[in-house]
Amino acid sequence: MEEPNFFDKVYEVAQQIPYGRVTSYGAIAKYLGAARSARMVGWAMNNSLAKDVPAHRVVNRVGALTGKHHFDGTNLMQQLLENEGVEVVDNQIIDFQRHFWDPAKELG
């Protein structure tokens, strides 16, 4: 095994997102010290789909389910979030800030 890659770190953070909470790509990237690599976080999420990572809890900065079309169904991501008590309308999380979970703040 080698040192944890960027992706591995993203997985760890994503796995620590509490139930019913969400975060943004930028927040994770910032926690990892690569705030400008938010895209990498999203990409890592794509890899995480095959892992035990709650990728549906990671959305963009405005709480929009930009990655929903990476899931099997068209509304699977939304269903998962709603199942956790997160209100989602038109592919966007309602009261995003209330559900927001900042790893940089919660973990350190």
Place this chain on the structure above:
DNA sequence: GTGATGACTATGG
């Protein structure tokens, strides 16, 4: 080694 790509974000017109 170079170029292209991406589930983003910030800024400018």
Place this chain on the structure above:
DNA sequence: ACCATAGCCATCA
């Protein structure tokens, strides 16, 4: 307010 462009940086062809 909306659309376009730039920056960022890790991975792949």
